[in-house]
Amino acid sequence: MNAFERFLVADRSSREIVKLASRAAATESTVLIEGESGVGKDLLATCIHYASRRAEGPMVRIDCPNLSEDLLECELFGYEPGAFTDARGRKMGKFELANGGTLYIDGIDTLSLVLQSKLLRPLQERAIERLGSTSARKLDVRVIASSQHNLVDEVRKGMFRGDLFYRLQVIHLKIPPLRERKADIPALALYLSTDAGARAAKPGFQIASDALSLLATYDWPGNVRELRNVIERLAVMAMDTTATREDILAALPSIEPLGRHQEPLTLREMEIVYIQEVLRRARGNKSRAASILGISRKSFYDRLRREGGAKLH
Numbered sequence: 001m002n003a004f005e006r007f008l009v010a011d012r013s014s015r016e017i018v019k020l021a022s023r024a025a026a027t028e029s030t031v032l033i034e035g036e037s038g039v040g041k042d043l044l045a046t047c048i049h050y051a052s053r054r055a056e057g058p059m060v061r062i063d064c065p066n067l068s069e070d071l072l073e074c075e076l077f078g079y080e081p082g083a084f085t086d087a088r089g090r091k092m093g094k095f096e097l098a099n100g101g102t103l104y105i106d107g108i109d110t111l112s113l114v115l116q117s118k119l120l121r122p123l124q125e126r127a128i129e130r131l132g133s134t135s136a137r138k139l140d141v142r143v144i145a146s147s148q149h150n151l152v153d154e155v156r157k158g159m160f161r162g163d164l165f166y167r168l169q170v171i172h173l174k175i176p177p178l179r180e181r182k183a184d185i186p187a188l189a190l191y192l193s194t195d196a197g198a199r200a201a202k203p204g205f206q207i208a209s210d211a212l213s214l215l216a217t218y219d220w221p222g223n224v225r226e227l228r229n230v231i232e233r234l235a236v237m238a239m240d241t242t243a244t245r246e247d248i249l250a251a252l253p254s255i256e257p258l259g260r261h262q263e264p265l266t267l268r269e270m271e272i273v274y275i276q277e278v279l280r281r282a283r284g285n286k287s288r289a290a291s292i293l294g295i296s297r298k299s300f301y302d303r304l305r306r307e308g309g310a311k312l313h
């Protein structure tokens with residue numbers, strides 16, 4: 001099985017990324033994956049590992065944002081007895097644990113400047129020294145790092161070391177947010193709904209096609225993770241095996257225009273708000289708005305007339 005099969009793509013931009021990533025997998029180069037939360041950085045890193053010659057070796061992950069500075073240093077490099085007051089035994093660090101495989105440094109943008117400088121040598125020489133040790137150990141490790149922030153900007157702001165950035169970005173993959181690769185939304189929704197249906201014991205669970213296009217109008221600030229959660233919720237709540245547009249409107253209370261209202265809206269009000277939103281996104285192009293809404297241009301115009309032009313412009 002192709003290791004990248006799990007990373008579903010439909011949009012041209014994400015197809016390009018998978019192409020680059022599979023080329024990266026065939027090399028030993030360090031890879032930097034950038035993208036907002038939930039865009040699929042962990043998944044892509046995993047695919048690269050399993051598509052590489054290291055697939056049989058370990059894939060070790062270190063979660064930088066959730067570890068304190070001291071702990072991170074111990075976890076990365078390991079230590080020898082007496083390296084610090086309560087270092088009784090010795091401990092292998094994640095670099096060593098990843099020997100023969102891949103070390104995935106997740107959220108590298110959150111490392112302090114001091115820790116960043118401590119990564120320079122291991123990356124350059126593929127060797128590490130445990131804390132409290134004086135000898136370096138040679139390692140065969142490929143590093144993949146991820147960042148939610150644009151590291152070029154972070155370097156400019158003085159928050160990230162330029163020399164570390166250049167060592168990391170030998171191969172630089174930027175996964176765009178879901179809202180910038182709209183064609184992926186319905187494709188991912190279909191793919192994720194099969195999975196969600198199976199988990200919710202609703203085999204055959206699917207999303208109606210007009211409902212799929214509705215999903216594509218939402219901004220998805222939480223990206224694929226948010227889409228996955230919404231679909232899982234839909235599968236759990238579904239009365240029927242098919243989720244409809246109404247189900248989706250109910251499952252997405254955060255669809256932006258609804259959020260501004262304190263009181264729950266009537267169905268009719270909600271439709272007006274929603275049509276306004278679609279019109280806004282279609283930049284006032286009524287034919288486009290009608291096609292997004294899945295209705296004919298004629299019924300769209302009728303609708304506008306009925307609701308009173310003022311409200312819908």
Ligand SMILES: Nc1ncnc2c1ncn2[C@@H]1O[C@H](COP(=O)(O)OP(=O)(O)OP(=O)(O)O)[C@@H](O)[C@H]1O
Binds near residue numbers: 007009036037041228
């Ligand atoms: N292209 C894709 N195909 C299939 N599933 C995907 C895809 N992209 C993301 N996912 C799924 O979306 C969820 C979030 O992805 P992932 O954990 O890789 O995001 P992330 O970029 O690492 O987020 P964070 O920055 O918050 O750690 C996971 O369940 C993942 O399997």
Ligand SMILES: [Mg+2]
Binds near residue numbers: 041106
């Ligand atoms: Mg992640």
